[in-house]
Amino acid sequence: MNPAVLDDFLRTPRIAYFSMEIALESAIPTYSGGLGVLAGDTMRSAADLELPLVGVTLASRAGYFRQEIDSEGRQTEHAARWNPDEHALPLPAKIAVNIDGRDVWIASWLYVIESQIDGSVPVLLLDTDLPENSAEDRRITDALYGGDAEYRLQQEIVLGMGGVRMLRALGFRVERYHLNEGHAALLCLALLRRIRWTERPGQHARSPLYNVDEVRGLCAFTTHTPVEAGHDKFPYELAERLLGGWTDMALLRELGGEQHLNMTMLALNLCGYVNGVARSHAEQSRRMFPGYRVHAVSNGAHPLTWTSPGFRDIYDRHFPHWCHEPEALGHIDTVPDEAVWAAHAAARRALFDFVHERCKVALSDDVFTLCFARRMTGYKRPDLLFSDLERLRCIAAAHPLQIIMAGKAHPHDVEGKRLIEILHRHIADLQPHVPAAYLPGYDMDMAKLMVAGADAWLNTPLPPLEASGTSGMKAAFNGVPSISVLDGWWIEGCIEGVTGWGIGSMQDTAPSHGAILYEKLERQVLPLFYNDRSGWLKVMKGAIRHNAVMFNTHRMMRRYATDAYLRRA
Missing domain, CATH: 3.40.50.2000 (Glycogen Phosphorylase B;)
Incomplete structure (x- = not known):
């Protein structure tokens, strides 16, 4: 890769836009529907308006799925594999996140969205398909919205925590983080850990001081659905096992909900700006999550x-x-x-x-x-x-x-x-x-x-x-x-x-x-x-x-x- 391609995007502080799916083009099946298409249109408008964004998503090498329908209307799913080599550039950094007590290595690909007016924005596609990883871990970034709860939480660790680390490793200066739906909420935990460490009186080891207000000042959150099933929830037993020493579980329960780790609640508690995607949706969200201020920014199309x-x-x-x-x-x-x-x-x-x-x-x-x-x-x-x-x-x-x-x-x-x-x-x-x-x-x-x-x-x-x-x-x-x-x-x-x-x-x-x-x-x-x-x-x-x-x-x-x-x- 020509290093100058990445260097062009490192000169300006950026807004990091995190989304589990981003529709870049039809030949890259890293989207399932409206959420991903909106994310792609968001980045395309950012390029047109020369807004300093950087997108962060998963490579999803097996895509969402290729749909086959027989004469009776029965749907069959097939992997929609694509080759990042044919559409994106490999980036010169690898980082690791700890999942279930083991290091999972992550690389990234650079896809550049070029405006037909003027301007361009980078999108990073995170990829665990690396020889350093086990066969199981190589598949974490394979199937979009595939697998069970454990697989999904692993993906969200890679997206949120891995994405923050990757941006830092590549030299991006990030002024704000924008979470497109709750899938990226774990990036807030990475920021909690990163922002400040302090020596506490009477302790020899360094201990984390979690600065929630500082994280809230850095993060914006867009929630997209009033459908209950659309809000990711994970058992705390699973979260504690996979996240390990990433965070204080008592703090996580305080921020993510008492019953289970609700990624929407986590984002609501750690983002200083929250919005719904239409006026009626903002009103519905305020009813679903009383006590939170939810603005309305209606969606659009590119x-x-x-x-x-x-x-x-x-x-x-x-x-x-x-x-x-x-x-x-x-x-x-x-x-x-x-x-x-x-x-x-x-x-x-x-x-x-x-x-x-x-x-x-x-x-x-x-x-x-x-x-x-x-x-x-x-x-x-x-x-x-x-x-x-x-x-x-x-x-x-x-x-x-x-x-x-x-x-x-x-x-x-x-x-x-x-x-x-x-x-x-x-x-x-x-x-x-x-x-x-x-x-x-x-x-x-x-x-x-x-x-x-x-x-x-x-x-x-x-x-x-x-x-x-x-x-x-x-x-x-x-x-x-x-x-x-x-x-x-x-x-x-x-x-x-x-x-x-x-x-x-x-x-x-x-x-x-x-x-x-x-x-x-x-x-x-x-x-x-x-x-x-x-x-x-x-x-x-x-x-x-x-x-x-x-x-x-x-x-x-x-x-x-x-x-x-x-x-x-």
């Missing part, structure tokens, strides 16, 4: 990454600085309708060609296309659209409708896998009245096609379990309106009939959402699409004018910079 080629051309011509200042898209009404529709038609054709190649399903250029793609799990309710198949057939008889779906279920999520099978049965039952396809192997490249090629983007979570959601934000950059349950970001983004349509209201009960969705499709969405092209284009432009302007990671990172990074320690 402008250039998620904008289709046709819309990029439009924006480049009319708003030359849009990549740096997405608020310029607020003037989208100055762009002729014909240009907007032509860009959308090109995106639809690219998606339909992909669907035909992948699934052998022929979709029509003239038919309204509804897309749904996200992690397949119960609270996302991917089957809500199919709650009344006969009603759906009747709606499609009056106004033709076609559907494209995609998404992975976690290997251990039995309900999520069952939902994929159910969706395949519904798709088969609707033929030939409602053409539909389920795309296997959902990844970033597929998501780019779907958020641009849809006529409307569907989201049907069970409130209040959607912390934010970002797929609809990506769609907005392509003039694609959302049809979504009012939860997460959509509470802020929905202007009825202007940026899209809300499913129900804050007062409606969840069982009514299916009927409300059908009512919106039948009486508002489909008639507008087929009978009033000018009116439909107003909604497309409304999604750009309001949602793309607001829900982007440039705005998000500027908020983090002023509220979290530049605050007084």
Whole structure:
């Protein structure tokens, strides 16, 4: 490796952004879904805005998994292996962390995110696949979210404690630490140990003095989920065995919760700035964790990454600085309708060609296309659209409708896998009245096609379990309106009939959402699409004018910079 590549990033003090997963590109499967994609967009915006961040994540050599779906909708998982040598540079440092009484050695790879505007940021990928380690320890950084509780805690030790040591070994000067979810909370313990040691009166050995306030001044924490299962918890017996002499267990219980080591609680207690990822999520987090101050910084999507080629051309011509200042898209009404529709038609054709190649399903250029793609799990309710198949057939008889779906279920999520099978049965039952396809192997490249090629983007979570959601934000950059349950970001983004349509209201009960969705499709969405092209284009432009302007990671990172990074320690 050319040492100068790393040296370029060592001259400036940095914000260390820790995340278990970061979506760098589709060919590097170090992400499972929204959390990792958001982390990648965060780093891409940091590069565009020339913010001094350094990302820290795991190499995850076996990736999340490669999804295979048979004709019955049964999901099978395969390792999604990738070779860091082909995408990143090895860095000249190795450090060790003690896990269960043994030294586990860690190396790192450098991946550089280059902005197409100006600037770049480094991402470190931590790797235990080293000859110094046992065969078991070499696999610690192998599978993203794989294995049992012990495996997961080992990964979090490598990420948090190992990441802090690696940054120091490489010569990074870190001014703040940003924890993207609780997986990285153990970095705070590493800082507690590192910040100050003192000789206590009457003792010959040096003893640690834990300076919690000083650590809190260095750390910011973003929590991402109101779903209880999304907050990592570990038995203290396991934590004591694996962490060994890293910390005082009495202090750890005080900071991490009495019953078990709750990584969210640990982060809440050791981070001076805490935020949720939408206004409603911040409110929900304050209810879940009373007594803690939780700010709201709504998520976003990276402008250039998620904008289709046709819309990029439009924006480049009319708003030359849009990549740096997405608020310029607020003037989208100055762009002729014909240009907007032509860009959308090109995106639809690219998606339909992909669907035909992948699934052998022929979709029509003239038919309204509804897309749904996200992690397949119960609270996302991917089957809500199919709650009344006969009603759906009747709606499609009056106004033709076609559907494209995609998404992975976690290997251990039995309900999520069952939902994929159910969706395949519904798709088969609707033929030939409602053409539909389920795309296997959902990844970033597929998501780019779907958020641009849809006529409307569907989201049907069970409130209040959607912390934010970002797929609809990506769609907005392509003039694609959302049809979504009012939860997460959509509470802020929905202007009825202007940026899209809300499913129900804050007062409606969840069982009514299916009927409300059908009512919106039948009486508002489909008639507008087929009978009033000018009116439909107003909604497309409304999604750009309001949602793309607001829900982007440039705005998000500027908020983090002023509220979290530049605050007084």
